[in-house]
Amino acid sequence: MNDSVDKLVRPLVxxxxxxxxxxxxxxxxxxxxxxxxxxxKMDASENPYxxxxxxxxxxxxxxxxxxxxxxxQREVRASLAAYAGVxxxxxxxxxxCDELIDLVVRLTMDPGDTAINLTPTFGMYSVTLKLAxxxxxxxxxxxxxxxxxxxxxxxxxxGRAKLVFLCNPNNxxxxxxxxxxxxxxxxxxxxxxxxxxxxxxxxxxxxxxxDEYPNLVVLRSLSKWAGLAGVRLGYGIMHPRLVEHIMGIxxxxxxxxxxxxxxxxxxxxxxxxxxxxxxLVEERERMRGLLEDSLGLYCHPSKANFLLCEVPDxxxxxxxxxxxxxxxxxxxxNEDRLQECLRISAGKxxxxxxxxxxxxxxxx
Numbered sequence: 235m236n237d238s239v240d241k242l243v244r245p246l247v248x249x250x251x252x253x254x255x256x257x258x259x260x261x262x263x264x265x266x267x268x269x270x271x272x273x274x275k276m277d278a279s280e281n282p283y284x285x286x287x288x289x290x291x292x293x294x295x296x297x298x299x300x301x302x303x304x305x306x307q308r309e310v311r312a313s314l315a316a317y318a319g320v321x322x323x324x325x326x327x328x329x330x331c332d333e334l335i336d337l338v339v340r341l342t343m344d345p346g347d348t349a350i351n352l353t354p355t356f357g358m359y360s361v362t363l364k365l366a367x368x369x370x371x372x373x374x375x376x377x378x379x380x381x382x383x384x385x386x387x388x389x390x391x392x393g394r395a396k397l398v399f400l401c402n403p404n405n406x407x408x409x410x411x412x413x414x415x416x417x418x419x420x421x422x423x424x425x426x427x428x429x430x431x432x433x434x435x436x437x438x439x440x441x442x443x444x445d446e447y448p449n450l451v452v453l454r455s456l457s458k459w460a461g462l463a464g465v466r467l468g469y470g471i472m473h474p475r476l477v478e479h480i481m482g483i484x485x486x487x488x489x490x491x492x493x494x495x496x497x498x499x500x501x502x503x504x505x506x507x508x509x510x511x512x513x514l515v516e517e518r519e520r521m522r523g524l525l526e527d528s529l530g531l532y533c534h535p536s537k538a539n540f541l542l543c544e545v546p547d548x549x550x551x552x553x554x555x556x557x558x559x560x561x562x563x564x565x566x567x568n569e570d571r572l573q574e575c576l577r578i579s580a581g582k583x584x585x586x587x588x589x590x591x592x593x594x595x596x597x598x
Contacts (some may be wrong), residue, residue: 331468408536434459
């Protein structure tokens with residue numbers, strides 16, 4: 235029976251290695267047989283402080299949930315453009331950056347086209363490209379996880395490459411690529427998608443280059459800095475003509491009324507939310523000091539809200555599992571270069587302390 239069903243599915247879907255997302259807290263608690271209230275979730279670079287208190291108030295007060303949202307996103311785009319300091323015509327919103335990644339790929343890539351993947355990086359890039367029938371060519375980052383332009387040029391040597399994703403800062407390494415690297419990619423003539431999901435944690439952006447480079451798309455999210463991961467809201471900054479094309483292929487009502495309400499409330503409270511961002515950056519660095527000085531682990535320099543830590547002697551899988559039994563959840567990846575690493579999100583001070591105490595016991 236399974237074989238007959240599978241025959242109805244596209245071969246590239248059957249062959250796909252799907253992205254492996256993190257589980258919600260209630261499922262993690264059920265798996266480990268622990269109290270959900272005791273969970274310390276440091277596995278998904280989520281914001282432990284949550285959204286602005288104004289969001290819950292606004293969502294409760296809104297009465298527009300029975301009406302479809304504006305398909306042209308006028309209010310949402312105007313608010314995001316004002317926040318980002320860019321023209322309204324250059325902004326489009328989506329149900330998280332994931333949807334915009336998919337839309338950009340559908341906009342640009344035909345089956346058989348080639349895209350460059352700057353590995354290791356966010357896994358949804360390659361999954362989305364492969365679903366579109368694109369050929370994905372890896373251009374591995376160097377030993378410090380910086381972009382290796384020689385590897386990129388080698389990957390593009392046959393002239394077939396059309397698109398490259400640059401996660402900046404990079405997930406899961408936290409590496410920030412400087413503007414000369416961005417310009418070098420743009421000057422190759424590729425469609426360059428710079429994913430700035432962690433922009434607020436580093437302050438660096440390529441958005442000012444959009445006017446000069448029509449082959450540049452900048453993506454941003456409200457999941458991390460504004461604590462809206464569960465609402466699903468992201469946006470892109472790009473040439474207005476690209477916005478027009480994406481408007482023509484997106485789902486009509488892709489940004490929900492709830493997301494619109496949450497955005498408006500969040501942007502009324504940016505000072506408080508950005509103060510929380512600063513707190514998380516400070517806590518990231520305190521966590522780095524404890525992991526390196528007290529436990530002897532090496533943490534790669536990060537400009538995001540997480541650290542990628544190397545664990546010696548093949549202990550990363552075991553430590554992840556043992557931490558989970560204590561209610562502390564961190565992320566590990568299956569890529570060869572990340573096998574001995576754990577990615578740990580910045581949390582509240584008490585969460586950092588619980589992590590360090592658990593690791594101290596486990597690493598004795």
